[in-house]
Each structure stands twice: as C-alpha cells, then as structure tokens.
Amino acid sequence: MSASTTLGDFFRVRKEKGEAGLPTLSVTMNDGLVDRADLDRKMETNLAPEEHLRVREGDIAYNMMRMWQGAFGRAEKDGIVSPAYVVVEPRENMDSRFAAHWFKSARMIYLFWAYSYGLTQDRLRLYADDFCHIPAGPPSLPEQKRIAEALDAYDQAIARENAYVAAKKRQFSWLYKEIFPDSSATLPDGWKAEPITSVAKVRFSGVDKKSAQGEIEVRLCNYMDVFNNRRITADLPFMDATATAREIEAFALQHGDVVFTKDSETAEDIGASAVVAEPLDNIICGYHLGIARAKPKHVTGEYLAYALRHPWVREEFRKAANGVTRFGLNLDVMDQVHVLVPSLERQKAIAAALHAVEDEIAILTKQADALRLQKKGIMQRFFGEESLVANEAAE
Template identity: 40%
Template sequence: MQSEKHLGDYFQKRSEKGKPGLPLFSVTMNNGLVHRDTLDRKTDTNLADEEHLLIKKGDIAYNMMRMWQGASGLAEQDGIVSPAYVVVAPNSGIDPLFASYWFKSPRMIYLFWAYSYGLTNDRLRLYFKDFAKIPAAPPPVADQRRFATALRTSDQAILQTQELIRAKQRLRDHLVHGLVTGQLRLSHFGDPIRSRSMPFGWKRKELIELARILSGGTPRKDNPEFWGGNYPWYTAKDLKSFRLAASQIQITESGATSGSRIVGPGTILILVRGMTLLKDVPIGVTTTQAAFNQDVRAICANDDVDPTFLAYALVGRRNQLIRMVTRSGHGTGRLQKESIAELPILMPQREEQRKIADLLTTADTELALLHQQLSQLCSQKRGLMQMLSRFLHSNDERTSPP
C-alpha cells in the first residue's frame, strides 16, 4: 500500500525576487491570473519590481486569504506578483494546466478552507506550510492532460462566445440609438439626418400623445385567492430583459382586478421606483397578458403606433430617462409620470416603425441565441468539472481534512 502523499510532494514554493521589466499580474477569483492594469479597481503599487515575487510560466499563484474561494491562477508567461501571494511550482508529476483546474474543483476548495487558519472566514489564511500538508492523489500525467485539454477547449469556447456577445451587443446598441433618432436610416426610407433636427416625414411628439401610461398595484397579500394564478405579476426584480415572458410571482385574475391591472401582450413596462433607477431604467415588453406592481408603469401604445418601435425608442432615450430620475426622502430613485409623459419621441411613418422594430427584434433574437449558447457551454464546463471531481474521488477516497 502506497503511503499517503500531500501537495508538498507535488509543489515547491517559489520565493525568488522579481526582475525588472517583467509584467505585473494579479490573482482574481473568477479569471485566474490577469495583468494588473486590466483590472477596474485601483491597484497601484509603490513596490519596485525587485520587491515583488517572481512567477515563471507554469507556476501557480494564490491569494492565501482567498484560496478557499478559488483565488488562484496559472502563469502563461514569466512575470511578477505581489509578495502577499504564494507562488508554487509544480514538479514533473503535475501538469500545470491540470493543476489550475484541479485547484478550482469543489473538493480542493473545501480542503483549502479546511487547512486555512483564522478565527473567522474573513481572516482565514492558507500558508504554504499548510498547503503542503493537504492530502493529494492526482491521476497519472496522461489523464491530467486529457482533462486539462478538454477544460481549456471549453474555456476557449466560452470566451469566444462572450466576446461575440459583447460585439453583438455593441452593434445592437448602435443600431437602436441610430435608428430611433434618424441618425441611421433603412436604405429605402430616405437619408439619415444631417443638419435637420429630424428626417423628412418624421414628427416629434411627446410620449403621452403616443400611448396611455397606466399604474399598477399589489393585491392584498393575506388573500390566497389573489396569488398563484396564471398571470405574470411584474416587479422590479423581473425587469431583467427586453422581452418579458415570465415573472417570479403569478397572480389570479381576481387578484389583478382587485389590486393590480391586466395589460395585453406588446405592452411596455418601465420601472418608476427603486434603487435600480439610480443607475439604470429597466424597460421591457410583455409577450403575454400580465399584471404589474406599483413600482412599474405600463405604456400602452396607440393603435397607430408600433409598440415594439416605441419600446426601442424609449431604450434609445435611456440616458435621458436616467437624468430625469429624482431621489425620494429615503434615497430611492423615482421617475415621475409627468416626466415620462413629456418625453419627446421622434416618430417615423408606421411602415418605417415596423421595419425598424423588425430589424432590432432580429438583433435581439440573435443575442438571445448567443446567450443560450453561452449557458449551454457553461453547463458543459460544469459537467466536465463534475467528471473531474468524480474521477479524483474514485482515485483517492482517503483524502480528508485534519
């Protein structure tokens, strides 16, 4: 029977000082090791390069205060890191890429927590001497590399999809702003605006001239006959997407008529009260009959107005809407009905409205499909990590915390 091995049998601590001119990296919980200047947060350092730690390609750096939360990362090139980190170098029995995924597995995260010391979680620290004591039984290197290759391929697919989503989102936002203001035009409808305030044939109207603005409400919560029905009941928590198909809470027809209001599909919902308004104005369009609470207003387009175009026109005016938000006495954001009603909207003829709405709907559909693809890829990645965990568990069931 082989004697039990530990991480100290597979990793050595690297304590070499940094060298001038090497890139500076930071450890993150979600993205591993990244260039420090790519981080949004302020991370200036007064330390000289030589006062940092050297990290070589294939090494792994970890934040000893956050290792139990997944704060570790693989070095893809030589660099330097904060002396507050721990740098470990794998030996020949460990594939570095495999180790970077291994350290993110649920079992290892648990062991990192179990071997950390501190009175509370926010004071836990995993020093190398304790890291080295953690029981470990990695699979053969050939198996390590198969897992690592599969997981790296999965990560690359996720990254590429995320980049495509960001590019599509930028294009969609550009199209929304341009098409609803006349700065972009569909070719067969005329030229975009140049010096004029709006394209020929368009009209400037206040929102109240184009739609009815309705208030919502909350049925009595002590009446079970009002709750759990077939009507979505939208609140601030539900306005997370442009197409609104479901809500967290449903109400009955009697609940809607007693304390709320039912609107049809194609109704625009806009948040008018809540902390969210201090940074964003959520806007969505119902796809079914629905009800809504008092923090939301419904905008029901007139018969001669395409409701989807009007919704996109409001999205295109989001920055203006944010500027209209006021604070109540306790700091909550508020968007007054009068302000919404007076919002100026540029309106093309009905046919151009419809064409613009169709084009932007297509762009949103493409984005939704990409998000669905990303969700599937992330699910596949979780499946691979679960396979890795099961494989490691079957490889060594002796691993246990102290």
C-alpha cells in the same frame, strides 16, 4: 494515488525574487492571472521589481485572502506578482493546466476555505504551509493531461462564443446609435418628439408579492423579470401570487405592452424596459413596475420598448426620480418625458432590425451557456470521485 498525499506532494512554494523588465501580473476572480496594465482599475505600487515575487510560466499564483473564493491564476508567461500572493510551482507529477481546472471544482474550493485561517470570513488567509497540507489525490500525470486538454477545449469554445456575443452587442449599439437621433433638438424629417402619455396609456402597478386568502391565483411579472430581459415571454419563471379581480383587470399584461422599472435602489436603473412579445395567460404586472400600453395609431409596442431605452429618455427618468434610499417616478413624469417617434412604417422596420440582432445575441448566449453547463458536467465527472477522497481525508 494515495489518499494520504497532500498538495505539498504535487507543488513546491516558489519564493524567488522578481527581476526588472518582467511584466507585473495580478490575480483576478474571473480571468485568473492577467497583466496589471490591462486592468480597468489602475493599481500603483511603490515596490521595486526585486521586492515582488517571480512567477514562471506554468506556476500557480493565488491571493491569500481570496483563495477560498477561487482567486488564483496559472501563469501563461514569466512575470512578477505582489509579495502578498503565494506562488507555487508544479512538481514533476503535476500538470498545472489540470490544476487550473481542478482548483475551480467545488470540493477544492471548500478545502481552500477549510484550511484558511482568520477571525472573520473577510479576513481568511490561506498561507503557503497550509496550502501544502491540504489532502489531495489527483489522477496520474497522463490522466491529468487528458483532462486538461478536454477542459481547455471547452474553455476555448466558450471564449469564442463570448467573443461572438460581444461583437453582436457592439453591432447592436452601433445600429441603435445610427437609427435614433441623438436628441429631440434637431430631428430628421418624419420624426417627432412626443410625450410618453401621448403615444401610450401608462399605469403604475401596486400588486405586491404576497398571497392572500380569498384572492385569485395569478403569476407575477416582477422587477428582475423586466430588468434581466428585453422580451417578456410565457416561458419566464414568473412568481406565483394572488391578486384581486380589480388588480387583474388593471394590470394583466397584454401582447405588445411595454413593462418598465418605475423605481429602484439607484436612479440609473429606472426605465429599463421589456416588451410583452406574445400573448400571456394570467400574468400580472408586479410592484415597482409600470405598463406603457401603446396607442396603435401612434406607436407600436415593439418600437416603444426600444424608444424608452434611449439614453436621454433614461437620463430624464434619472433626473425626475425622487428618493433617498430608493428612487421612484410619479405618473406626472410621463407627461413631461418625450420619446422619439417616426412613422409607423419606419417604427416597424426599426424594431425588426434591432430585434434581429438581439435574437442573434440570445442564440449565441444560449450556446455559450450550454457549453458552460456541459463543462460543469464534465468537471463533476472528472473531479467527483477525487472530491470524495479529499473529503474523507479532511474529516
């Protein structure tokens, strides 16, 4: 295909009026073109159906103000869309399934940005005429179809893995609610509500991220390491820093410790916890975090991490947090907030059951991530050469 061709050689702009009885579709950043009725946010319109644009199966509809961020979708059925969108239909030499993948490539996203106009970044618009002037050199139609089939297969596989992950997360939520009493008001036999400080030794870290000459080199377990993970293991990408000998003695993480967020930009994020799941070497608890070291006669670390996640414990943390732009806990709060504690034998069984489900979630998530990485590599192979052609034409 000639490098002098443009998207207008492969698409024509559809300006057909909408019709009553067709579903109203909306463009989303992550899910493409979806039924407006299915969106979590309700979007009302006073426009009549004929004031909308008609979109037909196989068309591409995009948000003029967000196309440079990849806000477009391929229509899987006929419908109507906002007149603020642009609708383009594929010509005979274009497979729109291929285009739906092609338009997500880094090079095409760059071109959508380069051909958008506006005084500021958040006011950029890609008008229909400018869309049609974007240089483009896609492969032949048979090759487009082959590429689309391969990438569609990846999308289907990723969707299946995501569905499995979602199902496992629902299973975990159900299991957690079945295991833990709703509150401390009416506890089953064998359960007690204990102050956190009765079952664990708690300390708040003040170790910052700075490296200072004369201090000892360490690796820091920081806020996001805890917030994004349920288990702290040696393979996490800890930050290099330094600390004093006293800080290392006080805040070096041990197997079984529970690390939790003690302050955050929102009170709701306080109390996110993760257990140190294995012995660590020279890993220090960083600023904005607390350590709850389980007292072995009362509680296990694995169980305590789950107990701290209980909704009413998190709510107690939220209510106790002080601040305006950043919220934080005082150590005194640890004497006042209670956790639910069964027998040690039951704790171990509960932690094992919940951990087994979380392990399955982690495995399925890694499989989905691996598929996404493979798809990214395939897209680079498919679209890399074409991107260079488009780049040269644009420049």
